[in-house]
Structures are given as C-alpha cells and as structure tokens.
Amino acid sequence: MEQYEHTCMIRGDGGKAIRAILDRICDKWTMLTVATLEQGRMRFSHLHQHIPGISQRMLTLTLRNLERDGLVSRTVYAEVPPRVEYALTLQGESLIPPALALARWAVEHNGEIQASRDAYDARSK
C-alpha cells in the first residue's frame, strides 16, 4: 500500500474536515447562492427571485449556513417593512475563483459528458 500513501489534497487528512467543507460548499443551493451574490449585495426577496427553483425554506437555511461559515454577511435595516441585505464577505469572494474553475470545467465538458451518457444508455438498453 506504500504507493497510495501520498494521498492527494482532496482526501486531505482522512477526508474528515475537508470533506465536510466540500460537502457544504458543493451543495446545490450554496453554489447558486454564492454565484448569485457575486453580482452584489441583494435582499432576501431578490435572491429568491433570482435563484430559479429554490424554496423559501432552503434559501433561508442556505443563507444561515453561509453566514455561520463567515462567507456571507447579513444586514438588517430597522425599517418597516423590514429590509435585510446579504452580501459576500471577503472570505466568500475568495471562493469565487475556484468555484468558477469548476463551473468552467462543467461548461466545457458538458457536451462530451452528455454524449457519453447517451452512448452508455443506448448500449445498455
């Protein structure tokens, strides 16, 4: 097993800590929320409108987690009706480049993946 000792970074420690973070980041809604917030601070209702298909419940949960992780800031304005704005923190913004790298990969390989799937499905039908 000697040759497998030099585990790559994704596996990291035993996978534990890093895996937990990747799980959180890679989450369907988290990615979309961060990507949407890249366009600037935005209030709750706007986020809800601009993230297609997200439920109000999941938007709330996603934002809470991002806030907890220090990736998003939440600002409440003492008005009525209430206004709450969300924005990426510096930490949050630092996530954009690697996230984009992955997105770019997905875009570039979209065609080949789709073709591979079609071929696979046709073969096993």
Next chain:
Amino acid sequence: MEQYEHTCMIRGDGGKAIRAILDRICDKWTMLTVATLEQGRMRFSHLHQHIPGISQRMLTLTLRNLERDGLVSRTVYAEVPPRVEYALTLQGESLIPPALALARWAVEHNGEIQASRDAYDARSK
C-alpha cells in the same frame, strides 16, 4: 434588474444543464473516488478499502455514474476470481485541476470557517 442580467457562469444557461453536472461532480463520494483514482488504476476492492466510510453499494453506484459520464473506464479481466479495474479517462483527469483548486480553497480556509462557526454558535447559544 438590468444589472443582474450578466449572470455568472455557475448559473450558466438557467442553471439547468451545468447545475446537473455540478451536482454530480460535487457529490460527496464522486469527489473522493476521483481523487483516489488519481493515484492510478485500481480494482474494486482496493477502492473500497481506500475510500474511508463508503459502502459497497455507493461505490458501485458512483463508479457506474462516472463510467456513464465517460470520466472513468472499467476493465474486466476474464479470470477467476474476477478482476475489475477502474481508471480515470482523459476526461476524468481533466477534472483534477479544478477539483484541486476547490480542495485547496477548503484547506486554506478551514481554520477561518471553523472559527466563524464557533463564534456564531457561541453567539446564538
């Protein structure tokens, strides 16, 4: 809404196609499987041993999907007992750099995220 028109790549089309791929790639086990296979071709049982915590069922499913997407090749040797080896395809290898970028981000920000969480939890307790 004009200023939100220039949607970032992660959101892509309407999020549809790209999101589906990101969902697949970002999957907990997929990431780990690809990372493990980066170390070279490996048979089923070795993968099972080297991916901590994965069940045989999930390993099978993950490998099937990766094979379907053309990211992993599956080679069956006509022996008894049977031997099956998995390896990254060229497509699969191309995923490594962006995946590493994300992993590196997770490693680098692990401390700050953890600190932020602790602070958040202490605050709301």
Next chain:
DNA sequence: CAGAATCCTTAGGGATACTG
C-alpha cells in the same frame, strides 16, 4: 471478487400556514 437485489431507516426538502 465484484457486484445485484432487497429491506429499512433517516433526512433532505417542498408546500403551506402563521408571525414580528
């Protein structure tokens, strides 16, 4: 050895209704 099949439990997440 490399899975396929079955069973079973949990949790992710939608829909809806209510509140400060």
Next chain:
DNA sequence: CAGTATCCCTAAGGATTCTG
C-alpha cells in the same frame, strides 16, 4: 418583507443477503 413552524413525502443511502 423576511422569516419561523409544521406537516409530509420522497429518495439517498446503510446493512445484509444472494450470485456468476
């Protein structure tokens, strides 16, 4: 407006057993 609180249901996924 910006959530919180419930209910409810599906599907992800673990444990176990069977097979070529």
